[in-house]
Structures are given as C-alpha cells and as structure tokens.
Amino acid sequence: MFESLHPDIKVKCHYSEWSGYQTRNDVRMVSHTESDVMQINYAWLKQYSDDGEGYYDINQLSEYVDLSDFTEEDLAYGMQNGKLNAIPIALNTMTVYINKTIYDQYGLDVPKTWDDFFHAAEVMNGEHYPISMSKKSAWFFLVSYVGQMTGKNLMDDEGNITFGEKEVTMMIETYCELINKKVMPQVEYFDKLKIVDGSYAGVLAWLSDAENYCGETIENGYEMTIADYTTVNGELNSWYAKPATMYAIRKDVENPREAALLLDYLLNSHEMAGFQKLEKGVPLSASARNYLEENDMLNGIQYDAFIKMQESKDKLEIISPYFENDTMIDAFIDSCNEVLYGKSDETEQGKILLRNLTAIPE
C-alpha cells in the first residue's frame, strides 16, 4: 500500500517473531545490519543509544514525519540525550483478563487482590486455574507483588538490582505458592488454548495482546472482562507501563527521507491505522486514533483494556528499560523450579537468584 502511494520507494519487509527478536536485534545492531526502519523495544533505547547516537534523531526528519500527532509526553518516551530516537506506537501494560463466565459459575467476584486469587483457587478446587500467564508475565506479577509488599523497586534507573535477598526470596516463595495452591499453572505448561476453552479462568498478558488471548475465548461464548490491576490491599503501586513497540530509524540510514516517509505512514496514515486497528494497542498518534474513532473501530476487549490503563495512568510506573531482560527472567523461573521440585529451599535459591540477577550485565 505504501509503495503505491510512493511509487519511487521500494520497501523490503522482514517478518520477525517477537520471541528472540531482541537477540536478533542485538546481532543486527552489533553487526551493523539493522533495518532502516525498525520496531524496537522501549528497553533497548538505553542499551543501544544511551547517548542518543544509537538511532537517527527523528527530529531532523520532522519535515516528513508529522510529530504534531504526538504529545510531548508521548515523544518523551523516545528521547535519549535530547534526541528523538524512537516514537512509541501505543502504551502497554500488563493487564488482568478475567473469564467472568467461569468466575460467575463459582459465585466469585472479579478478583482485585492476590488474596482474591488464592480464594478463587480454593473455590475452584483445581477445576480451573483462576489466572494463568507466560514466563515474562509471571516475572512482572511477582515483581509487582513484592514491590507492593515491601515498597521497594526491583531496580534503579541504571538497571542496578535494588531488591535484596529477602525480596527475591519472597518472589520465589510466592510463585511456588501460586503454583502449589493451583492459582496458576506452571509457566512451562502455560497453554493459550486453555484460555480459549475456559480451563484457565484468567490470564495476565500485555494490553496489546488482549485480542490475541481473549478474542477466541469471547467467540467461544465466554464473557471476558478487564480486572483491576492486582494489588495487596487496593492501593495501586509497583505496576508498570511502557510504550508498546516503538519505531526507530537506523542511525546511518542512507535514505533518511524515504525512511521518514515510511515511518510517518506506519504511525500516522489512515491506511495503516485501518489495517492495524488495535493490534498494537490504541495508537498514540492522534491522526491514527481519530481515524479509528471515526470508523467505529475503537471498541472490543483491547479498547476496554486501554480504558482501564487510562483510568490508572497516573499510578502506573514507567518500566525500567532493563526490566525485561530474558536472562533475569529465566534465572528466576529456574530458581522457582528448584524449590518447586524440592531440589533446594527458598532461602538458598533466594541467595542464588540474587547473585544471578546482580551478575547479569545490563
């Protein structure tokens, strides 16, 4: 479509699955084979462009990219050292999706606290899991829990671990408790199809994945609802938001004008907005959002999740760029499994995990 609007520009697309995308991106960035226009994660801005030189300064291309469609606040997510390195497509946060039909069957309210989940597990008695999640979601879930319980953050802005042994041990303990009390299945056994067929009565996933996880479940006749972000006592903190994927331009792009035109098309054009709809979340671009609104496309579970986020926007913390390190997450789950299968105890694994987390380079 873009090529038909700009016949002089030829775009070569590369499909890339999100899992492993960071490693692939790593390899490409280090080997200088990255694409001219690329989707990046918010976390990588610090990693590749701490001084603002790792990506092209899009402010230089404002002639071609309409930046007026974004608020200063939105653009600030992509600023590094005074340079606009990336533009966020949408905002994202971990969202609790609840199968209300199942909960209703057990006379349960939509859970708001961790205790509500434990209670639901007791009531469901192994027939359903009250919640389910992937490895990364579990990491977020447990970091939020411990954060709320202790008032501490996992790490500081520079990526240094600020949790101590006590906090990481609490993470391991709580994960094992969630598994043992059948609040959620082990992350290794997390199966999306079981959300669809109602075996899992809830799922914790990114806002941008709402349709992906809930669409079919709703088609199967279940009522899916957006729960409040889970808290210990109703006080929301330690729950994180971040820009969903961002678009950046290669620092030494050969054809900056053409790259900028493509970027503008991806972010602001009506064509792309209509094509992408809410797949990556509700767009931050006013132009794209207006188009969706005018065409009655701002609806469904994804939009509900967006509204929930908007309602709590002031209380959500912006995620540290170092937060989503896969090695950290793997180390956490490994420690949990050691305890879960009786190979070690929480105290020992707490020490090991803290050592592993602090040893992981930024």
Place this chain on the structure above:
Amino acid sequence: MNRKNVSTDVRIRWLKRMMLISEVSVIFLLSAVISFLTIKKTDTALKTKVIAMTSALNEQMQMNLDSYLQRMETIGTLVFAEEEVYKYSAVDSSNSDYEAIKTEQLIEDKLYDLCIMENFVDFAIVYSNNHPVGKVSNGTVKLFGDNLYSDLEAMINRPKTADGWSTGYKENYKRIYYVKRVNDDAVLVISFYTNELDDVFEHPGGIDDIAVQLVEANGIVIYSSESGQEGKVLDSEISERIKGHTAVTTMDNKYLITLKECGDNWSVVCSAPAKKILKEKNDVTVFVVIVTLITAVLASALSVLLVSKIIRPVNKIVDSLSDEAHNDLLTGILNKKTFEKKVDESIKQNIDFKKKAVILLDLDNFKGVNDTLGHAYGDKVLVGVGDILRRVFHTDDYTGRLGGDEFCVYLNISDLCQGNYINHIEEKCEELCKAFANNYTGDNDNYKISASIGVAVFPDNGNSFGELYKCADKALYSSKHKGKDTYTIYNESMSDKEETK
C-alpha cells in the same frame, strides 16, 4: 508529321510518369524488404536473448530455492547434534516433571540458538501428545488444534530421510512447513511465511515483467511474485503450455514461459506476456519501420528530383518538337494546319454563337521587299509581323501564318463587346494598321510595309473556318482594291460581286 509528334509527346509524358511511379514503387518495395529482413533478424536475436535470459533466470530461481530449502533442512539436521535433544520423549511416563522441565528448557535453548536469525513462524519439536517444545505460533496452534502432531507427521513424505515439505495445510498457503521425524514420539517442524521467498525469488531489475511462481504438482500456486496468487490454480493459459514437462522453455505470440521442476514435485515457473517481454523488439520494429519509411520518402523525393533534372532536357526537346508541330517555325505563331484546327474546334464549342472574327492579313509589296532587300530581310519582316500580331492581340486570340505573307487572326470578342462587335473589330484592325505603320514607316524609306486586311464575322459570314476564310479573303481583296494598307469587313454585296464576276 505533326500528328506523329503529338503522339510522341503524350507517350513521352506517360513514360515519364510511369518511370517516376516505378522508381518510387521500387524504392518502397526495397525498403519494405530491407525492413522486413532487419526486423526478422532483430526479432530472432531478441527472442533468443530473452529466452536465454529467462531460462537462466529460472535456473537461478530454482537453484536459489533448492539452496534455501537445503538450508532449512540443514538447520533441522542440527537438531540431531545432541543426543539429549533427539532422544527425549515428552510422552515417556518415566520422566519426572522436574527432569522434563529441565530437558525441555535445554531443548528450547538449543532450538532457539539454531533459529535465532531465522524468520521462522514455528521451530519446535512436537511430541505425540501434541506438546511442543520450542516456538509454535498462535496461528499454528489454532490451525492444527488437537491434530498438531498427527497432521505434522502426515507431512513426512520422504521415507529415506524421514522428512518432507508441505504447504496449503487446510487451504492455508501462507505458510510452508518442513517436518522431520526426530524419534518415534516426536517430529521437528519448521515453518515460515511464503513471503520469505521474496528474497529467494528476487530477480534482477530490468525484467520486472516476468512473474516467478512456485507451483505444486497439482497446479496450485505456492508462491507468486505477483500478489494474491498464492493458493490459486496456475493460470490455464500458462499451465496448458507446460503440461507434461518437467523442464521447458516455450515462447509463442502470447507467452514466454520457462519451467523447471525442483524437489518435492514443486516447479519454478517464470512467465511473461510476450507483448511485454518483447517490448524492446516492438520498439525496434517501430523504429526500423519509421526509419525505413523516412528513408524511402527521402529516397523517393531525391529520385524524383534527379529524374526531373535528367528529364528536363528531354522535356525541352519534347516541348520544342511540340512547338514545331504546332507553330510556324519562322514567326513562332500557329501554322496553318493548327490554326485551322483550333478555329474549327473553337467554332464547334461556341454553342452560344458568340461573335468571333477571322481577320486575314496580306502584306502589301512583300514581293518587292524580297526582290530588293533579299529573302533574309523578307524573313525578318515576317518575324516582325508575328511580333506585331502577338503584341496587338490577346493570348485568347489565335494568331497564325497561313503561308507566304498571308497571316490570319481568330478574334475572340468579349461578352462586353458582343453588342457592338463591329466597333471592337474595327478598333482592333485600326490598331493593327497603326502597329504596321509604326513599325515600318521610317525604318526603311525604300519600302513601306503595310498590310491589307479582310474581316469575316462568325456566325454572320460562315460556320466554319473555310467559309469564314472565303469571306475574309473577299474582304481582303476589297482592301487591296481600295489601295492597300486598310481593312474591310465582309458584307453580302462582296459575295454578289464575286458571283457577278
């Protein structure tokens, strides 16, 4: 003699025309033959070149594909590099959950390392309980459902290597699968979007009109460089032309097609409408035709010019012969025969009976001039008379020398003067007499040359030159009698005198 000259004149003019026509025809014919041969030669050369290029392109595409598929198979083979990976069975009940999780994590890491730079949709080992280890996309999970293992296993169609390529699963032609048996309870699946083949089938610029398609043995298009063709049956116009072949290059007026079969009953088909692919040829044809036409036109123009240059002397001779046939050689005015003929023709055409006059002149004392001043001078006098007649009379009037010193004028009388034609005739006769007087009075005092003039009027005095001449002659006779150097218009009484005489 004169009739012969006239006929020769016409013939020469006809020949001249025919010569020009023939010459131009020959030039155009020659040009057509040259352009036909040139076009044919260029056509053949271009066709050969395009066929060779397309054939080479197809060969290259097929090699690219083989190489790409081979790479995927090699990645699949690397799964067997570690015993722990290929021997593990997720359905083995003796596995403890802990060991299973650890082993599966190891397998997942191994697979992850193998495909890290690949754009695979799926890269996983799927066990007979449908449990996948590795990356299985949501789309695949949804598409295969509970038949994940069994349907993947069914894609193995090469017993020797226990693997196979497949596409079009549940009519979904957007993905291509490679499946290889890992052990009795497990298969490895690699899948990727067909648009990954864009890189494989990327062909050099300049031959954009060529469509590259990967086609299954059943004629379904797996991949096409033209969007929207995947999953559709290959255009019958193309499939008809390659039916029964495994490798062929064919070209006719509609299509240029090359086919090369690769493994797994897949074929690479490159095709292009002949019109588009031979656009260069058409351009050359148009160019050759235009150049030839311009050359032919220029050659014809040049030839006409040359012929007219060459023919000009001949024309002069022909014109001269013509003049000689019609005119009096000495005075340049009409000779007697032509004069008579023209007057008679004019009379015949004068159906309105408009007044005309025959003015007959006879020089006075001409014999004396000849005798005294010689014939040469006499001839000069006659030439001078011719000049006088040309000067006094209009080109519409016929002037002729009937013989010796006898001249005649056939006077046209304009519509305006028809009413008082006698006055007009008299004016002309007086003018004539005056011209004689001006010319020959004083030049040579020895002999004053004048003319006696007799006039007859059509249709009053006759309906043919012969009748009019007779009357004019009588009037001339009368002028001689009156003392020469005068004119007389015929009247009936002159006829009576003659009869009386």
